[in-house]
Amino acid sequence: MAEELVLLNFFSSAFAMRVRVALAEKGIQYECKEDNLFDKSPLLLEMNPIHKKVPVLIHNGKPICESLIIVQYIDEVWNDRSPLLASDPYQRSQTRFWADYVDKKVYSAGKRIWLGKGEEKEAAKKELLEVLKTLERELGDKVYFGGETIGLVDVALLPFSSWFYTYETCGNFSIEAECPKIVAWARRCMKKESVSKSLADPHKIYNDFVLDAKKKLGIE
């Protein structure tokens, strides 16, 4: 049966990048449709009426929404290669725990750094660094969070490494100075083609999206 796979994407969306990394890791062919955050396509509104957000994966006409849910779906359907979760239930629970941790803590702190100002921004910087340090402890001496191969937690966190340049520029601080292990981990992952081809360029995110978004939202 010919598989029809469409990804509704936005180049700078960390969440969409997660799906791109997962699809690339599994060597899956798909059509990438670029949506516009400020002018959403009818297809996006039809396929994700509840949240109206990218990413949406459309598999043989059926939509799957929410990035980590999409990634787990991909892992379960294409279960014959590059597993992103272990088969052992306990390992899977720990993976899900840490993916959930990344989901709850990284995006919100990061957003308050590039959109916020003053005290809010300073608090968000502190928070992001604490979260990254906690993740460094969890990584330990492993090559990847998934162990010897990239796993769900790596996929969950990697796109935010593309956003480090934005956070550092807007927040006037260095993430590498405080969290060198995380930066080293991201660099290691970037050596894989599945990652380097899937993540957006950090400077492009800042120059093409962030500056434009700030202007549109009336933030200096």
Add this chain to the structure above:
Amino acid sequence: MAGQEVKLLGAWFSPFVHRVEWVLKLKGIQYEFVEEDLTNKSPLLVNYNPVHKRVPVLVHHGNPIAESLVIIEYIDDTWKQNPIMPQDPYERARARFWAKFVEEKFTEVIRGTIMLEGEQQEKEVKQAREALDVLEGELKGKKFFGGDTIGFLDIVLGWIAIWLGVIEEIACIKVFDSNKYPFIGKWMENFAELPVVKENLPARDKLVLYFHKIRQFGLASAVKK
């Protein structure tokens, strides 16, 4: 004590803890319940959940799992009888989607209203009602979200059958309206009647007292800041 391979660290008033208990009971899993005093966290809790230091924590063969939804998927992965999650990957993705929707758009929002007043609280109440509109549409007259028997979404939303009324009372808000949400209303009744739910419900007046205290304490601390 040797031999108790499943322990649940919990608190009597926590809807998140009860979720896990419902699943354990549905699968007929024996477990030891350890009541935690969250105002004075035990070394055991801090050791087993250093990241969040909160309940529930399931401990299986000495290995801890935290976060209620993660725990539920672990239980379903490990004990195959009476499955909570669907087998088909697309249906599983749908179940997870709705669970996330409930948590982010309803559970966390209602939790927020406990510590808020005035306009800020009203904003959250409006958001909660919008989420309930969506859920009413999703239920569409089925007995349970899972069909004839309960599934993941029923377990995730089930707390409202008992706790929503309590929080509405202590926070002086009105979210549920039986005229506006007839399907959800009937569903709450059916859910509360399930044996696994009925058999260890916390007493309503105790819950009201407890959450009232939480609100008073929270509002007072907010004023101090």
